[in-house]
Amino acid sequence: MVEIESGDVMHMRDESFENLLNEINSKFTQSRMSTTLAWILGGVGFVAGLALGGGTALLFSLLALPGWAIGTWLDSYRRTTVLYYDLEGEAERGYRRLTEGFDALCGCAAKWHIEAGGAVQGLTAWKRNAGASHLVNRKATALLYKLPSIINSNITPPALHVGRQVMYFMPDVVLVQDRNRFGAVQYADLNLRWQPSRFIETERVPSDATVVGHTWKYPNKNGGPDRRFNDNRQIPICLYESVHFKSKSGINELVEFSKTGLIEQFAEGCSLLAELPRGRKTVAPPAIEDDVRSAIAPDDPAIKRNHFRTIAYVLIGLVASFFVLRFFEFGSSQPDTNSVSRTTSESSPSLGQRSEPNISSPQEVDMAPQLLPNKNPETLPTNAPAGISVKTDTETEKASRRYTKTAVNLRKGPGTTFDVLRVIPKDAEVSVLEIKGRWSRVQIDNQNIGWIANSTLLDR
Template sequence: MADGVVMREIESGDVMDMRDETSSEVLDEINARQSQTRLSVILAVLFGVVGFLVGTAIGGAGPVVGVAAFLPGMLIGKWFDGYRRVSVLYYDLEQDAEAAYGRLVAAFETLTGCAGRWHVAAGGKIEDLTTWKRNAGASMLVDKKPTTLATTLPQVVRSNVTPPSIHVGRQVLYFMPDLVLVKDGNRYGAIGYGDLRIQFAPSNFIETGQVPSDAQVVGHAWAHPNKNGGPDRRFKNNRQIPICRYEALRLSSANGLNELVEFSKTNVSQPFCQAISALAQVHGSHRSTLYSAGQRSLTSRS
């Protein structure tokens, strides 16, 4: 609960439940490799202990030699782990698949170009007048934080493709050519593009922080409004707050994915959704990617 509002988490389910027939073999290999003990830890400790014993035996410099031996052991272990704990995914894309994936990468670059990019972790409806006044007349309160969009591979994968990725709280979504790889700690799941549902909608957000440079300001709200929208004179320093037009993008699936991200510009999500729909068709899916349009009035509390 925040500021008297019951906040409902927007959270995905267990990543281990996110799989289908086409991804099971790859996921089993990745998760099996990740479950292996890190040789970097074992060798670092082993080298350190041996160094300590040798140093003590030759003249009492055990701690110094032990610390000096620790780093080489860790580096050698990391080198071995780079082979033992990493899966190789090589893609030889046909022309239509390569073109569809190229459109997704280009659309993702449009998203990364937004000055404001957030992951929305929770939201709650404002239902009483006191809270409504305290939050500039917003209809909802949301908990959101800046997030990272990048073109990068997870550390456990080597590939000839470097995919777009979106951080969504504790999880990271990697948009590979054939599926969305979902990272949660050291565990991985996957969503086929035919199973991925995407909805996007513009939203009016009462921005109490810094307004992003590319945001459209569509109006202003009083920090403490009256029922008619005017300023409540009982509050000192009652200022006007800009209302920005943002765009929300929800990603979900029947097997547990449920995430919401928001961007400071509108009309940026549709090309990304269209590219995902095209990839779903290329991979032979008969399930459709969803689009929607709507409008909400929001404010945030971190």
């Protein structure tokens, strides 16, 4: 069989469409910001989650969602070519005729793209192929109204899928896409030939197909069944219609439809557009755009950029990022036990004395050296504001003195797991330097410093 395939789309050039075609190909080769930002933010979030630990890597990778949404929004302007059409007169009539014919073809129960074909050689091949004179390799195809992702326009054109290529029938040119490359062919250079074809249908018969006869799976030369085969069943012969697209620049595609008599209207629309003057006139879009597409093919409205979906993705990504960052902030923060003021003195009801001063926070301790010493503890400084008491050196020294209730172990750290430095006897005088939870850091005899439990200390 001979492959039926179009040539390289880069050879499909048109002078009136040259600059615009170069712009489309240039923008299509640009990297997608949606993919780039999604990978960057997702990767950064994943690494941050691994560094934080606790199985949060997958949670932080959700940062890829806002990156993808923002990148998609940027791509809608950076990687988009705008085509605006103002159709009137013969141009509108021709394009309307083309879309009406395309709608009729879309209504066919079955559409195929013929990828390869060839004549049957030899009697054996003829018998084993139900008496067919030609063999074809076909695949179901799709007829849609859509725009390439790189183009934004006020008209959504008919699109015919032919293998790996897609033909977009714009009002002024046939745009051919082959993966990430585009070509253009004028309607005047496009040749359409169509004819009915008899097809031996070994698969399911389409609902709108016309059955014109039957044959046998293994026929004889006279058309009757070959009795040597037990599973020799009858096969229907259907009447289809095929159209061949061809141009000097390289288009070579064959498409077949299950219903006959529909291609003529589509071909007539192509002929009317081919008779229009060549060249492209640039028209600036008005402030309020008219829905030209709905006037041409009201059954299939134009595709518009979905801003609401993009905004929804951005909001979802921002909310997810907020919770991720809050979780990260909560996990990285550590409580500062030294910044909490602790009260260590208790009133003594038996002595009827006032309660001892509280141990101040580190900020208060740092400020203590800045106070000038007062030799007379009974006298307040002359510049002290009224109603404010000032601690003297004697009171501060008294407040830090404690006495042991019983013999107690002096340890290296605040806990029973630390080593014992020495044993302090009962009623020994100690100076409290620091309080941490249920333990106090004390000094004995101006030389030994260690930790003892708060419950073993007594005020006098």
